[in-house]
Amino acid sequence: MVYSAEKLSEEKVFKDPVHRYVHVRDKVIWDLIGTKEFQRLRRIKQLGTTFLTFHGAEHSRFNHSLGVYEIVRRIIDDVFAGRPEWNDSDRLLTLCSALLHDLGHGPFSHSFEKVFQLDHEDFTRAIILGDTEVNKVLTKVSPDFPAKVAEVIAKTSEKKLVVSLISSQIDADRMDYLQRDAYFTGVSYGQFDMERILRVMRPREDQVVIKQSGMHAVEDYIMSRYQMYWQVYFHPVSRSAEVILSRILHRAKDLFNEGYLFKYPPHHFFSFFKEKVDVEDYLKLDEAVIVYYFQIWQEESDFILSDLCSRFINRNLFKFVEFDPAKEYKKLGELTSLFKKAGIDPEYYLVVDSSSDLPYDFYRPGEEEERLPIHLLMKNGELRELSRESEIVDAISGKRRTDHKLYFPADLIHDETNKKNMKKQIKTLLEI
Amino acid sequence: MLNDHAKLMNAILVSGEIVGRKRLQKMIFIAKKLSFSFQEKFQFHFYGPYSEELTLRVEELCNMGFLDEIREKKGGYYQYRYTLTEPGKEFLSLNKIEMPFLQDCLQDMNTKNARFLELVSTVLYFDNLPKSEVVNKVFTLKSSQHYIEEEINEAYLYIESIKEKAKLQ
Secondary structure, eight states, X not given: OOXXXXXXXXXXXXXXXXXXXXXXXXXXXHHHHTSHHXXXXXXXXXXXXXXXTSTTOOOBHHXXXXXXXXXXXXXXXXIITTOTTOOGGGHHHHHHHHHHTTTTOOTTHHHHHHHHTOOHHHHHHHHHHSSXXXXXXXXXXXXXXXXXXXXXXXXXXSOHHHHHHHSSSSOXXXXXXXXXXXXXXXXXXXXXXXXXXXXXXXXXXXXXXXXXXXXXXXXXXXXHHHHHIIIIITOHHHHHHHHHHHHHHHHHHHHHHTTOOOSSOOGGGHHHHTTOOOHHHHHHOOXXXXXXXXXXXXXXXXXXXXXXXXXXXXXXXXXXXXOOHHHHHHHHHHHHHHHHHTTOOHHHHOEEEEGGGSSOOOOOOOXXXXXXXXXXXXXXXXXXXXXXXXXXXXXXXXXXXXXXXXXXOHHHHHXXXXXXXXXXXXXHHHTO | OOHHHHHHHHHHHHHSOEEOHHHHHHHHHHHHHTTOOOOOOOEEETTEEEOHHHHHHHXXXXXXXXXXXXXXXXXXXXXXXXXXXXXXXXHHHHSOOOOTTHHHHHHHHHTSOHHHHHXXXXXXXXXXXXXXXXXXXXXXHTGGGTOOHHHHHHHHHHHHHHHHHTTOO
16 A cells, blocks of 8 residues: 555544544554654643743643644645545645644744744755655655655645635634643633634635525634733733743843853754754754753853843743833833943843734734635635625724833842932833 | 834835835736845735735824825726825935935836736746746736736846846845
């Protein structure tokens, strides 16, 4: 039997708290799960620093990747199979792409990518196409199969229906992370009737559409997405941890560039500091390694680096106040100057964080061809954009809600053993 | 501080005005590919390179009152016109952005139509591929736009000329 069609002698199942079971029958999928690059995802948390706010949020990209695979498997095996618009020869391509879609995520990837100017999508592609175990498994299917999988994940494949299952405004990726993040954070917002949504999904030539009768289930999905953003993903305390994390990485990089001699040389970071990172270096750096360095950097002689690491490790986070850039940007200039005079480097200790700095997106109806909206399949066969039919979706998708916060170390400002006068002025400006 | 917002405001200021969200997306993407240090992350979507971060940052700037957005009905859809407001100019005067040659590049792009900018940004998105593969990508991924080979050649020539304007060559 050809490898692409080979089945395991017995179905394997993974117990899963969100989908109950993840079912694996295809040998290719089983082999991919066993590769070291996929196993590495166990050591990358799905929600980065959110565990410092919601202590249950320790789940990994490994859990999520299996979840996305399982949702896609259910869609194509239980709903699409046999429908004329669905080409069953795309089944394995779709499953592999779903399983591997987050393969290139690095440790605490959002901050990490910003500081080191990296893109996890580039690494996903590099891992799939490079000299890796994942590549060997995919190449056994066919020599051009790795490139096909990489193109689906990069959304540059001509198979738009396959792409839309994994990446669109109602895709398996979002359906898994909303439910999984809700489960592990313990909040009740991320609930929606996924079974119902899967049942009303219909394949079209270039996208998945939703039967009109499923509109209310989709409304629930959009609402839970909206609530999860504001209640979990944009949580100000998680953002504080993220701000500190990114300042640590900046500080370490700046020190390296200045020729600072680290007490414990951060070998794992050298290629990142030099911005010349290959796949091998990239795969060696996971969250366990990063936290190890943060632990030992507490002993560095550089006060800023050791202080920031201690804050991260011991969860002594920055406090915040609401910040309106339009009305308060002059105040920000004054604060910057006062921080300098008080001996608190504003580059690391006074940070504006905006909602646009966060990696999550809202539902958008796709005006002026920005991005593909969710389409409802009406009884007469016509397609209608969701927010034109649903008042609930219309109410939240067109409204702009943005948010800016100003983060600072309250303990250093309240410490009046030195620069008392400056700190008093800072407190007055911050209204703390 | 708010440096990424300031860069975007500067781009709109030096362009005079930018009409159309798609045009704005493509102009910033092309500028980024020309090595101007915009931080917004782009991914390939149905209509070419698109940045959700850029969309959200523009919304933030409108909310702050630094950007003026005028919604105009055009045919069957709405079009958006962006200019910098007086408070936006004042903010920018206190947060100076140094991007030499950006003005020349953006003003040049602003004379092109959005369809052409869409093609140029798609070609640039695949700049790691040989031309024959890029042509193939344009024909398959952008089939609804019905680009012809001459237009793709024109896009390549344009990329060379704009690189010169950005002093990349």
